[in-house]
Structure formats: C-alpha cells, structure tokens
Amino acid sequence: MFTYIMRRILYTIPVVWGVVTAVFILINVVPGDPAMIMMGQRGDPETLAKIRHDLGLDLPLHKQYINFISQLIKGDLGTSYRTNEKVADAIKDRLGATARLAMWALVLGTVIGVGAGILSAVKQYSVFDYSAMIIAIAGVSAPVFWVGLLLLLIFAYGLGWLPGAGYGDGSWRYLILPVITLGVRPGALTARLTRSCMLEVLNQDYIRTAKAKGLAGNVVVMKHALKNAMIPVVTIVGTQIASLLSGAVLTETIFAWPGIGRLSVEALIARDFPMIRGTVIFMALIFLVANLIVDISYGFFDPRIRYD
Structure with missing residues (x-):
C-alpha cells in the first residue's frame, strides 16, 4: 500500500508541473497590463515603468517563469495586485466558508x-x-x-x-x-x-x-x-x-x-x-x-x- 501511494504521489508531480506551466502561459497571453490596472487611468510612464519593474514584468518571459516556479516551491503564491494581500493568506481565509x-x-x-x-x-x-x-x-x-x-x-x-x-x-x-x-x-x-x-x-x-x-x-x-x-x-x-x-x-x-x-x-x-x-x-x-x-x-x- 505504501509503495502504491508513493508511486501515485510521484505520478502527480508532472501533472502539477503541467498545470502550473499551463496557468502561467495562459495568464501571460491574456490581454491586459497588470501594472496599468494597478496604476489606474491617471499616471505617467515613469510610474508605470517602476510598477512593472517592482512586479518583475519587465523581465524576459523565461525568467518570469523561473521566478514563478521558485516561489511556488517555497510555498509563495504571490501577492494580489488588487489588495496587496498574500494569495495564500486570501485562500486560507476563504477556505473555511x-x-x-x-x-x-x-x-x-x-x-x-x-x-x-x-x-x-x-x-x-x-x-x-x-x-x-x-x-x-x-x-x-x-x-x-x-x-x-x-x-x-x-x-x-x-x-x-x-x-x-x-x-x-x-x-x-x-x-x-x-x-x-x-x-x-x-x-x-x-x-x-x-x-x-x-x-x-x-x-x-x-x-x-x-x-x-x-x-x-x-x-x-x-x-x-x-x-x-x-x-x-x-x-x-x-x-x-x-x-x-x-x-x-x-x-x-x-x-x-x-x-x-x-x-x-x-x-x-x-x-x-x-x-x-x-x-x-x-x-x-x-x-x-x-x-x-x-x-x-x-x-x-x-x-x-x-x-x-
């Protein structure tokens, strides 16, 4: 039984990796600039560039992916653009309901x-x-x-x-x-x-x-x-x-x-x-x-x- 469970857990690793990769790709091809959303309608190019730099959105796509995977391994799902709240904390707060x-x-x-x-x-x-x-x-x-x-x-x-x-x-x-x-x-x-x-x-x-x-x-x-x-x-x-x-x-x-x-x-x-x-x-x-x-x-x- 233990061997079977461990084998199943190992089988899930490539599935999780595939899901994570698919989510990352789909999110990046969706129209819309998160930095522009955070800044709102009023703002200047310098502020927009600073927000994009702070979010790591000015990095090449492969570096963004590596950073994303490394954060997931550490258990960090990122920070909400809208509320500046940790995503893991937000999910934890809503999980009970x-x-x-x-x-x-x-x-x-x-x-x-x-x-x-x-x-x-x-x-x-x-x-x-x-x-x-x-x-x-x-x-x-x-x-x-x-x-x-x-x-x-x-x-x-x-x-x-x-x-x-x-x-x-x-x-x-x-x-x-x-x-x-x-x-x-x-x-x-x-x-x-x-x-x-x-x-x-x-x-x-x-x-x-x-x-x-x-x-x-x-x-x-x-x-x-x-x-x-x-x-x-x-x-x-x-x-x-x-x-x-x-x-x-x-x-x-x-x-x-x-x-x-x-x-x-x-x-x-x-x-x-x-x-x-x-x-x-x-x-x-x-x-x-x-x-x-x-x-x-x-x-x-x-x-x-x-x-x-």
Whole structure:
C-alpha cells in the first residue's frame, strides 16, 4: 500500500508541473497590463515603468517563469495586485466558508442520492422509481444558476423565509439555500449512478444465492449488494468533493458567499493575475488529492482490488 501511494504521489508531480506551466502561459497571453490596472487611468510612464519593474514584468518571459516556479516551491503564491494581500493568506481565509458550504452540500447530495438510488433499484419500475429518476434527470439538467435564482425568488424574495445572500452571522439560515443549490446536481448524479450500479449487482449470482439462503432483504441489499456497487459511486463522489472544495463559483457568486469561488471571480474581473494563478493551482491540487483518496478507498469496498 505504501509503495502504491508513493508511486501515485510521484505520478502527480508532472501533472502539477503541467498545470502550473499551463496557468502561467495562459495568464501571460491574456490581454491586459497588470501594472496599468494597478496604476489606474491617471499616471505617467515613469510610474508605470517602476510598477512593472517592482512586479518583475519587465523581465524576459523565461525568467518570469523561473521566478514563478521558485516561489511556488517555497510555498509563495504571490501577492494580489488588487489588495496587496498574500494569495495564500486570501485562500486560507476563504477556505473555511467554502469547506462549510461544500461539506453540507456533499452530505445532502450523497445521503439523498444514495438513498434514492437504492430504493429505486429495489423498487424497480415502481411509482417511486419513476418519480425519483424524473427528479434526478431534472436535477442533472437544471443549471446551477437557474436553481439558485429560482430558490432566491421563491424562498427569499417571495415568501421571505430565508435570507437571500451573504454569510451573515454564520447561522444555518444563511446556509440552507446555497447548500440546496450546490447539492442538487451531485445528488441527482449520485442517485442515477447508484440505481444503475445496484441493479447490475442485484442480478449477480451471489445475490441470488444469498436470497436462496433465506437472508433478509435488507441484509442482502445493505451488506452484500451495496458495498460491491459503491466503487463507481465513490468515484463520482470523490470528483464532486474536489469540485465543491475547489470553489462553487456560480453558487458563491449568486449568494454572495465569501468563499474561494467568489474570490476567483473577483480576481478574474479585476485581472488580478497572481490571485487567478493561486486559485487555479489550489483547485488543481484539490482534484489530485481527492483522486488519490478515491483510488486508495477502492480496496476497502472491493477486496479483489490489490495495490501490489
């Protein structure tokens, strides 16, 4: 197991390098001068030249790249052009809000999705099965911004039951609408995939053998079928964890949630290149770590999988 983990970590190094290089190249080909943005509309050529020198923008591109890589190795993501704040500190400050939102959205989507998928598979072709899958298809098809705006229109501005935006005092009332908005699509995907996997497993010979031995239906489903059907579900849940933790851009923007997703949007609008680079690299690292955890968890759900 240790060898497998170390091998996977080594495999991620060229991936991280590729992501970092791609981000650096894309940021440098985007139109716009960061020095001009920092100086504003009023300024003179001398001030502009000084700002470019202080930022290292007057260096050749390959030297800028070497400086960028050396800073990353030291754990320095740079300093924001807009707020003069360390990018790593800004991400750290916003991570708590994003993690809280992502955790509850994942719990909501996983619990409802797995539960609905199991019941749909057990009660195949029933009214519940058809109803649950219709709702799941709608959940997958509905854009996140449409779901968020619809919930705002009904529950915040129409009925006035819940606050429409912001973090407030951190109470659960501010969390409900963003969590539902963010959890709808993961829950719908999980429900459809769980149903499909459960139906495939329930038709296996060892399930029929377990039923023939007189085991209770819930024991057959939960102990024998579910565990073997969970590998594809774990894969999709793992990718959802990465997506949610890396910043729910649309949800956080709609509800003015002070997370990493909104931070990246603000940086993009302001052409704050260090902040854009930092958030993108952070998202890539989250995806890599989540995929590693998912791969390791396969051995728990299916003993036939070995890491030798």
